[in-house]
Amino acid sequence: xxxxxxxxxVRWANPEDAPLVAAIEQLCFPRPWSFDKVHKWLSTxxxxxxxxxVYGTIVGHACWSLMDSTYYLARIAVEPRVQGKGVxxxxxxxxxxxxxxxxxxxxDTLVSELDMDALMFFKACHFRATGLHRGLGQxxxxxxxxxxxx
Ligand SMILES: CC(C)(COP(=O)(O)OP(=O)(O)OC[C@H]1O[C@@H](n2cnc3c(N)ncnc32)[C@H](O)[C@@H]1OP(=O)(O)O)[C@@H](O)C(=O)NCCC(=O)NCCS
Numbered sequence: 001x002x003x004x005x006x007x008x009x010v011r012w013a014n015p016e017d018a019p020l021v022a023a024i025e026q027l028c029f030p031r032p033w034s035f036d037k038v039h040k041w042l043s044t045x046x047x048x049x050x051x052x053x054v055y056g057t058i059v060g061h062a063c064w065s066l067m068d069s070t071y072y073l074a075r076i077a078v079e080p081r082v083q084g085k086g087v088x089x090x091x092x093x094x095x096x097x098x099x100x101x102x103x104x105x106x107x108d109t110l111v112s113e114l115d116m117d118a119l120m121f122f123k124a125c126h127f128r129a130t131g132l133h134r135g136l137g138q139x140x141x142x143x144x145x146x147x148x149x150x
C-alpha cells in the first residue's frame with residue numbers, strides 16, 4: 001500500500017472492487033471491460049491489479065500481466081472528474097515500482113495511434129515509442145508500442 005499526497009492511496013485491488021472498477025471502465029473507454037471481465041481479472045490476477053483511492057473512494061485502476069521480465073500494462077484509467085491532477089502518474093509510478101521490486105526491467109503497453117491523449121500521457125511519464133503494430137487496433141488502426149525502461 002502506498003500513501004500519496006492529498007489523501008491519495010494506491011493499494012492492491014480485490015474482487016470486491018469489481019463494481020467500482022467496472023464503473024470507471026464505462027466512463028473511460030469506448031469499449032469498456034465488462035463487470036464479468038473485471039471480476040475475472042481481479043479473481044485471477046489480484047497481484048497484478050491496483051486501484052487508487054482518494055479519501056476512500058476508488059478513482060482509478062491499472063492492471064498488467066508479466067512475461068519474460070516485462071510488465072504488459074493492459075489497462076490504466078482515472079475517473080474523468082479527477083483526470084489531470086496527477087492521479088494517473090501516481091498509478092503508473094506504482095506500476096513501475098512493482099516492476100522494479102519484482103526485478104522486471106520494463107513496462108510495455110500498446111496505444112492506438114489515434115489516441116493522442118494517451119500517447120501524450122505516456123510520453124509525459126517517460127515512456128518511449130519502441131514499435132508499430134500495423135492494423136492491430138479495434139478499428140484496424142496502427143498500435144504504437146510504448147515502453148518504459150528502468
Ligand atoms: C490517460 C489517463 C490514465 C491519465 O490520467 P490523469 O490522472 O489524467 O494523468 P495525470 O494528471 O497524472 O498526468 C500525468 C502527465 O501526463 C500529462 N498528460 C495527461 N494527459 C495529457 C494529454 N491529454 N495531453 C498532454 N499531456 C497529458 C500531464 O500533463 C502530466 O504531465 P506533467 O506532470 O508533466 O504535467 C486518464 O486520462 C484516463 O483514464 N484516460 C482514459 C483511459 C485511457 O485512455 N487510458 C489509457 C489507455 S492506453
